Amino acid sequence: MLNKKNAVTMEKIVSLCKRRGFIFPGSEIYGGLANAWDYGPYGAELKNNIKQRWWRKFVEEREDMVGLDAAIIMNPETWKASGHLDNFSDPLAECQKCKSRYRTDQLIDAKICPNCGGEMSAPRQFNLMFKTFIGPAEESANVAYLRPETAQGIFVNFKNVLDTMRPKLPFGIGQIGKAFRNEITPGNFVFRTREFEQMEIEYFIAMPKKDKDWQAVFESWRKEMLVWMKELGLDVKNNVHELNVPDGERAHYSKKTIDFEYDFPFGKKELYGLAYRTDYDLKQHAKLSGIDLTCADEAGNKFTPHVIEPSLGVERTVLAVLCAAYNEEKVKEETRTVMKFPHWLAPVKIAVFPLLKNKPELVKKAKAVFDALKKDYICEFDDNGNIGKRYRRQDEIGTPFCLTVDFDTLEKGDVTVRDRDTMKQERVKIEELGEYFEEKLK
Ligand code: ATP
Secondary structure, three states: OOOOOOOOOHHHHHHHHHHOOOEEEOOHHHOOOOOOEEEOHHHHHHHHHHHHHHHHHHHHOOOOEEEEOOOOEOOOHHHHHHOHHHHOEEEEEEEOOOOOEEEHHHOOOOOEOOOOOOEEOOOEEEEOOEEEEOOOOOOHHHEEEEOOOOHHHHHHOHHHHHHHHOOOOOEEEEEEEEEEOOOOOOEOOOOEOOEEEEEEEEEEEOOOOOHHHHHHHHHHHHHHHHHHHHHOOOOHHHHEEEEEOOOOOOOOOOOEEEEEEEEEOOEEEEEEEEEEEEOHHHHHHHHHHOOOOOEEOOOOOEEOOEEEEEEEEHHHHHHHHHHHHEEEEEEOOEEEEEEOOOHHHOOOOEEEEEOOOOOHHHHHHHHHHHHHHOOOOOEEEOOOOOHHHHHHHHHHHOOOEEEEEOHHHHHHOEEEEEEOOOOOEEEEEHHHHHHHHHHHHO
C-alpha cells in the first residue's frame, strides 16, 4: 500500500536517510545490529525539533501541565503493580520447520508459517520487558527491568509532584524518554524497534461521576492530538485514521483506547495511542507500596484520580514526518527530490552559498552573512559544486531557504533568496534579512 499523497516507498525513505545523514544502520562498522538505528546529524536535529516543540506545546505553554524526567531502571515492584510482569506479553509461536518466530496475533493464519508454509507451534505468551541485573551478582534478587513505557515513572512520582507543586485537578504530567520492548518482530525501519522514545502525558482528573466526565477530557485530548499531527505536516484528513480499539484487544489497564493510524508505505499502522487508564495504575501502586495516592475533594472526601493518556512515539513521528514530507517533482528533464517539512521541523533553516568558491571576496561576504544568521537559525554554509547541485542537496534535507552571495551583492548589498517549495528567487537587502526570515520562519 502506498501513501496516498505522494506514493513514497520505504526504499526511497531508507536510502535518502542514509545518503543524507538522517538515519544510519546501528553500529554499522560491525555489520550493524538488526533493527537498531542511529540518528545522524540531520536526524538528530529533526528528532530534537519534534521533542522540543512537543515539550513547549504540551508542558511549558499550558498552565495545567508540569514536566518530569524519571529514571529508566525502576524498582521492580513497579512492574508487579502496573501489571507488566503478568500481562505485558505478546503471543509467540515458532515454525516447526524453518524455526522463524512470529507474533501470532499479527498472522492471518496462526497455524501456517508465512515464511515457508510449515506448521507453527502453539503460541505461548512472551514477556516483552528487557531483564537485567543490578550490581555484579546475576541473582534473581537483583533482577531489574528497562522500562517498557515512560508512564510508570509518572505514576510513581504522582505524590512527589502533588506535594511539591500543589497542582489542582485536572492537571497533567508530561515526560519524554526512552522505553524498551523486546519485540518479537521488529521492523519496517524505525517503526518498530526494541529501543525507542516516547512522549507521554498522564492527565489526571477527578473521579468521574458519569462517563461523560472522562469522555469530555478524552475528546479534548483527541482533538489536541489531531492538531499536533497537522502541525507535523501530516495529511490528517486522508492519511490519519482513528481506530476505536475493541474490547478484548485493549491493554489490561484501559477502558477506552483510540489508535491513531497513519498510512505508512507498508500499510495503515499505529502512530499514536490515546487511552483512558481509569484509576488502575495509581490504585495498584497505592496497594503495593502502601503509600496514599489519593486526592481530596472540597468536602474532604478522598478519591484516586483517573487518568487520560496521550502516548506518542518519537521515532514513529519521525517516520511519518519523513513520509509526509517526501516529494518528487519533475523539473524540466530532471526529477527533484524535496523534503517539504514544515519550516519549524526542518533540520537546517537557511543555507548560505558564495556563488564561487575561488573568489575570496564572495566567500568572505557569504561567511559574514552566515555568521550573522546562525545566531538566530540553524544555518549551513556550502561552497561545494555548482549552485544547482547545492540546491538539490538542500532540497533533499528540506532546507526552506537558500541564500546566494554573488557579484551583485558586493555592489548593491543584496542577495538571492530561493524558496524550497516554489523555487522562486528574490533579491533581498542584507540589512533586511533579519526581518525577512523573522517573518518567514518564526
Ligand atoms: P503496537 O501495537 O504497534 O505494538 P502499542 O499499542 O503496544 O503499539 P503503546 O503501548 O500504545 O503501543 O505505546 C505508545 C506509543 O509508543 C505507540 O503509539 C508508538 O508510537 C510507540 N511505540 C510503541 N512500541 C514501539 C516500538 N516497538 N517501536 C517504536 N515505537 C513504539
